[in-house]
Amino acid sequence: MEDLIERCKDGNSDALDELFRKHIGTARNMAARICGSCQDLEDTVQEALLRAAKSIGQFRCESSFTTWLYKILLNINRDRLRRAAAPVLVSLDELVANGSGLLSRLSEMLSVRPEEEAMEREQLDVMRRAIASLPRLDQAVIWLREVRNLSYKDISVAMGCSIESVRSRLKRARKAIREQVEALS
Numbered sequence: 634m635e636d637l638i639e640r641c642k643d644g645n646s647d648a649l650d651e652l653f654r655k656h657i658g659t660a661r662n663m664a665a666r667i668c669g670s671c672q673d674l675e676d677t678v679q680e681a682l683l684r685a686a687k688s689i690g691q692f693r694c695e696s697s698f699t700t701w702l703y704k705i706l707l708n709i710n711r712d713r714l715r716r717a718a719a720p721v722l723v724s725l726d727e728l729v730a731n732g733s734g735l736l737s738r739l740s741e742m743l744s745v746r747p748e749e750e751a752m753e754r755e756q757l758d759v760m761r762r763a764i765a766s767l768p769r770l771d772q773a774v775i776w777l778r779e780v781r782n783l784s785y786k787d788i789s790v791a792m793g794c795s796i797e798s799v800r801s802r803l804k805r806a807r808k809a810i811r812e813q814v815e816a817l818s
Contacts, residue, residue, distance in 0.1 A: 653682055656698065663703055664706055666781070667707060667776075677713070681702060684709070700787045704791040759814050760810070762813070766813065767809060767810070775803070785799045
């Protein structure tokens with residue numbers, strides 16, 4: 634991979650095409666998760682790849698290319714949200730279906746027996762509201778850690794903040810979710 638990136642830095646357009654072919658699916662996946670139901674999903678992916686192509690010379694290989702791409706997508710989404718002044722809402726159903734960590738543990742704890750379906754729906758709704766009430770960056774940290782299982786270091790690189798900030802945001806977000814779930818349960 635480093636050889637491919639070095640060839641991209643040297644201006645080899647075939648290497649850049651190869652790099653993007655390898656990561657287009659991942660980029661679409663990440664954009665769908667980060668942007669939610671954004672109607673401009675393909676535009677977001679294209680913008681991310683264009684930004685990556687323009688700044689590949691600045692990529693220092695201190696993290697993986699995927700983590701760097703996450704950071705670009707997060708920045709694009711942040712810019713888009715600033716323009717739209719709309720909050721990021723994360724689908725709890727998607728998080729539970731695709732996730733691990735906190736959300737999948739919650740899903741495993743929930744019973745699917747018919748007599749408990751109403752309770753499950755209520756708990757999922759409480760979780761959905763609790764996550765939606767978090768600040769955008771806290772939602773992103775929860776998603777990156779609990780769903781994507783990124784390390785604190787990778788999250789800090791993707792979000793452009795310190796590892797301590799990631800830990801702090803996760804702790805605050807988990808506490809807020811726990812408190813809301815307990816209060817509404």
